[in-house]
Structure formats: structure tokens, C-alpha cells
Amino acid sequence: MARWIEACAVDDVEREDVVAVVDGDRVYAVYRSEDDEFFATAGHCTHERAPLCEGLVMDGVIECPRHNGRFDFRTGRALGAPVLVDLATYPVAVRDGRVHVDVD
Numbered sequence: 001m002a003r004w005i006e007a008c009a010v011d012d013v014e015r016e017d018v019v020a021v022v023d024g025d026r027v028y029a030v031y032r033s034e035d036d037e038f039f040a041t042a043g044h045c046t047h048e049r050a051p052l053c054e055g056l057v058m059d060g061v062i063e064c065p066r067h068n069g070r071f072d073f074r075t076g077r078a079l080g081a082p083v084l085v086d087l088a089t090y091p092v093a094v095r096d097g098r099v100h101v102d103v104d
């Protein structure tokens, strides 16, 4: 079943950037692509759980700040060692200038 949270405002995320969104004891990463689409993944790297909000976003890829593992943030796909496990991804909807994420 869906459980939508209001994650942030559209303007809270710069183009080609990522922010952390906390919901209870869970953290999500919300991305804005260069063409102003929004995406959401788990907030921590699947390698050694570094916070992805501190990583670098470029061309649809998030690079982990700890060991430079890379993921496609649109699909969550791990793009090679040291990251071998894909990120969880979550549906996103933008309404009235707010970014909503289905975290279920």
C-alpha cells in the first residue's frame, strides 16, 4: 500500500543536486535532474552506508562520497565496484511546488 510523505519543496533541491529527507528513523535521498525531474532513493549507500546526500550528482548518476561508488539514481542501479547492490527507489510526485515520495 502506498504511503506518501511530503518530502520537501521543489526549490529545496537545486538542479543536479540531492537532499536528505528524514521520515522517522529512515532517510531518503531526493534528486533533481538537469531537466528538472525528481527522483528518490534510499538515503544511504549500499556499500558501507555513507550518506548519499553528501555525494556528487551528475548526468543521472549519484557518486558516493566515501569510496566513489556510483548509482543511476533514476533506476537505483549500481554501476560497478565497490557498489554491487542496487539502491531502493521510490515513486515521486510533484504537486503545488512540493515533492512527495511514496516510501512504502
Ligand code: FES
Pocket (backbone or CB within 6 Å): 045, 046, 047, 048, 049, 050, 064, 065, 066, 067, 068, 069, 070, 082, 083
Ligand atoms: Fe559508498 Fe563505499 S560507502 S562506495
